[in-house]
Amino acid sequence: MHQPEETNAPAQENTQDGTQDDARAIRALWAEMARGWAAGDAALFAASFAEECDFTTVRGDKPPGRTGIEAGHDALFHGPYAGTVLDARVVAVRFLRPDLATVEAESTITAPDGESLATTHALAVVERTAERHWSIRAFHNMIPAPRPAQQAPDSRESTVNAPAVNEPAARPKLRHLAIVARDPEKLAEFYSSVFAMELFHRDPDGSCFLSDGYLSLALIKHQLDGDTPVGFNHFGFHIEDTAATTEALLAAGTPKPAERFTNRPFAEYRAMDPEGNWFDLSEHGFGGPRPPTDSTGS
Structure with a gap:
């Protein structure tokens, strides 16, 4: 197993209010985390965090301080991430005052065979104690969204006119599921009330079509005199080239x-797969509302 990369590689540093020694001590916190991860030692990993650290995971969970961080990572080290290595890279250190700084860091989790399992980006707040020890007071982890394709310099299209999720892309997208239902209206009400799906079409026979903004769900009315059984019926791919x-x-x-x-x-x-399961193919999509966007486009 290769050793984790040390985190003393060049990083952006604003040392107006802090020293180079402070910056090195801050980067060492991430190096210590990487060593703890490689050793499967949750206590060593958690040692970089303050006792009451405000920690947010990529799932939005908030373990209670250092003890919660240690317990959560102990479960990871004995479960899905056993034997993995963390490559932690400090991207930027910005001092807010001599004893307080923000840190941007990127991390990659690598399997024993060298396969990259996950990449995360974190924003942290670090503080220097009266004993001049640095520790992480707040840590917000996230999985970065894929970068959009870069437009040509002379492109006049605004980003608001960029292809929506329901428009074709090079890789086929799974965008449709269909269920044969005894009572489509009742089932539509269930998915609307519990999962906030939007009803966007209703057939004369009572079949209902809903969407979460990405995937459409067809609730097909069961015909009592038909051979089609109740339950899952087919799925559908949005494709670029039939x-x-x-x-x-x-x-x-x-x-x-x-x-x-x-x-x-x-x-x-x-169409049909080798075991006889039906699926639909569509170039124009499966209808329904597009996913909402805010003013920032995120």
Whole structure:
């Protein structure tokens, strides 16, 4: 197992109110975390944090201080991250005053075989005690969102006109699930009230179509005289090129997708996997509201 990278690599530092020694001591906190992680030693990992540290995980959980941080990481070191290595990199140190600074740090968790399992970005507040020891007082961890594709310099399109999630992309997206229901209206009310899904279409037979802004859910009315059983029925992919997808399906030995003759603005083709499970293919998407965006575009 390779050793974690030391965190004394060059980083942005505003040392107007702090010394180079202070900056090195702050970076050493992350080096200590990496050593504790590599050793599977939760106590050593947690030692960089103040006893009452305000810690927020990538899931939004808030373990109670250093003891909670230690307990949570002990479970990780004996569970999903056993034998892994943490590469912790301090990106920037900014002193707010001589005894207080903010830190931006990036971390990568690597499996024993070298595979990268996760990358996180954290913003932390560190404080120097009266004994001149630095510790992390607040730590907010997150998984960074994928960077959007860069537009050409002469592009006049605003980011608000960028393709929405419901528009095609190079990789097929799973965007649709269908359930055959005895009472679609009652089931639609359930998913609307419990999971805040939005009803955006209703067929004359009572079938209901909902969306969470990303994935559409079809609740198809069960026909008592039909052969289709109640429950999960099919799923659907949003694709960019029907011809290319058809060619790939035929090469995989599955039947050619069948065109769906319907006046509803949903999937254009129905296909089947090697075990007979149905799925839809659509270039134009599956309808429903687009995901909300705020004024920052985040």
